[in-house]
Amino acid sequence: MDYPGRKIWIADREKLLDLFVRTWGSLSQEAIGARGRFTAALSGGKTPVPFYQRVAEFPDSFPWGKTHIFLVDERWVPPDHPDSNYRLVQENLLSRAAIPPENIHPIPVSEGSPESAAHRYEETLKKFFQLSAPGEFPELDLIVLGMGEDGHIASLFPGHPALLENQNLAIAVRRDGITPDRITLTLPVINRGKHILWVVTGKEKAAVLKRILEDKERTLPASRVVPGRGNFVFLLDQEAGAQLSW
Numbered sequence: 001m002d003y004p005g006r007k008i009w010i011a012d013r014e015k016l017l018d019l020f021v022r023t024w025g026s027l028s029q030e031a032i033g034a035r036g037r038f039t040a041a042l043s044g045g046k047t048p049v050p051f052y053q054r055v056a057e058f059p060d061s062f063p064w065g066k067t068h069i070f071l072v073d074e075r076w077v078p079p080d081h082p083d084s085n086y087r088l089v090q091e092n093l094l095s096r097a098a099i100p101p102e103n104i105h106p107i108p109v110s111e112g113s114p115e116s117a118a119h120r121y122e123e124t125l126k127k128f129f130q131l132s133a134p135g136e137f138p139e140l141d142l143i144v145l146g147m148g149e150d151g152h153i154a155s156l157f158p159g160h161p162a163l164l165e166n167q168n169l170a171i172a173v174r175r176d177g178i179t180p181d182r183i184t185l186t187l188p189v190i191n192r193g194k195h196i197l198w199v200v201t202g203k204e205k206a207a208v209l210k211r212i213l214e215d216k217e218r219t220l221p222a223s224r225v226v227p228g229r230g231n232f233v234f235l236l237d238q239e240a241g242a243q244l245s246w
């Protein structure tokens, strides 16, 4: 987990919000300057909500027309369900910013099965990023991650075989006796992100963060986020960082 692109910020909530929006702003400016568009994949969960709301406050002159939003993961529920990540992102960012509807790329949950939805999302990604050769993966400009108290990221849970997926871009995740099923981007996609912003707040995450950052427990899904060339920035509040010794 130690490599040049990694940076860890431990700060109060306001400073984290500021870092998040400033990073989003500069990455999008850079990406649009270089490639004409900015691509971001967003996680669900409660933690990023105020961050998305803050990004939505960018002025209308912000290049929303060149901003494309994907989802890191989704639950197998209708898009208007309270557990839907699309709904969360829609309410807190998309409905508040002038992002054209065609620039929003939700994980399709309205028909078929989680497996067919994962396949369709993979096709969406391949088409958008013009990938044709087997083994090619997209390089998103920004990937926003959260983390569960068990060390999961996206919908990649400890001990689940989905963690080992190295061919597909998106896969279905079913867990015995646990609903809803999920669909998630896979580690090869996450690890090819040009910039990963990992937002972790609250004292309930402190113990697992220590296991990842200090004890270097490699079995936890969060420890498997090792971007090849990208930058990897942790945004932690003081409560989440409380058990770190530095």
Ligand code: 6PG
Binding pocket: 043, 044, 045, 046, 047, 048, 072, 073, 074, 085, 145, 146, 147, 148, 152, 153, 154, 155
């Ligand atoms: C989701 C996620 C997931 C999330 C963590 C943390 O949709 O649930 O993408 O990986 O980031 O579960 O969730 P909280 O922010 O609610 O603690």
